[in-house]
Amino acid sequence: MQSNHRFTPKGLTLALALGLCSWLFVGQAQAERIKEVADFAGVRENALVGYGLVVGLDGTGDQTTQTPFTGQSLSNMLSSLGITVPQGTNMQLRNVAAVMITAKMAPFSRPGQSLDIVVSSIGNAKTLRGGTLLMTPLKGADGQIYAMAQGNLMTGGAGAGANGSSVTINQQAGGRIAHGAMIEREIPLVLGDNTGKLQLLLREPDFNTAQKVVFAINSEFNRTVASAADGGMIELEGPQAANARVNFMARINDINVSPSKALPKVVINSRTGVVVLNEGVKLYPAAVAQGNLAITIDTDPLVSQPGAFSGGQTATAKKSKVSVEQQGGGLRTLESSADLKEVVKALNALGASPADLMSILEALKAAGSLRAEIEII
Incomplete structure (x- = not known):
């Protein structure tokens, strides 16, 4: 038996990730609409949560002996429907499950919407x-x-089992219900104040971006409509009438x-x-x-056979040989690179795996050769 601990193919993950990143940032250099970089204050989603019961399961629900809150919830629900369950009754139910329900209520939602x-x-x-x-x-x-x-609940997983063996695909302990909730009350939303003032919040606060947004808005209206409060918020002088404000x-x-x-940023997923x-x-x-450190373990079985008519028994043993190999280790020069393609080319020339590349990038940052912020997620 041989066990060889080595890293993944060199540079493959880096090349794919950098290729995608390069394509994304080509698009970012182009003009974007303000709605893609900022939001009006107050226009946001609201989180909703609830606790309930799922019934109709085919013997795959909660075991009430281990989850007593499921049986208690069912008793309370039956009582609200006029059905009295004798106190102390041990309901052995396997087709009921206690669940949590989450949803996001979009801005401007009204009663009757789903x-x-x-x-x-x-x-x-x-x-x-x-x-x-x-x-x-x-x-x-x-x-x-x-x-x-x-x-009715829809799950994205599936599973099967027989004679002690089972197989599952994806997650089966959760699911979704499309249009499964009906809005009963709207969340009050006030846009601006009585004078028509509005606030525009940048998704990524930046002084230069705030300056460009203010200039673009004032140029569009040919008058001073916007002014920057700071690097993340822009104040607007809007109309007081509701219809005019929407326009x-x-x-x-x-x-x-x-x-x-x-x-400049380097993001590393450890x-x-x-x-x-x-x-x-x-x-x-x-x-x-x-350089990479490779450890190889070779194991060979040894059999000891007793002599004829000796009354002994055949015995087996294992002999292992462990070897350590240090690969690479020579110095390689990285030239100055200001273009993303040249940076990728220089790093791939090292022949390092993504695992080694993380340590190399951190060392380059510490040495002052990498001009970028490193973020580990």
């Missing part, structure tokens, strides 16, 4: 496949009920503006080994020594 909801098991149910969610109130952060949820906001959303380029660089990353001359 919401998509996500249903997630909180007990030990094996699967929610084929279940039906009973009527459940959904509450906001203020504790008020804003929607009622109910419907004013729609016109602002369609104004084109060129946001500032993102700061769990997956993905490394992404944006177009602002620069390299200055440096020398790098890098």
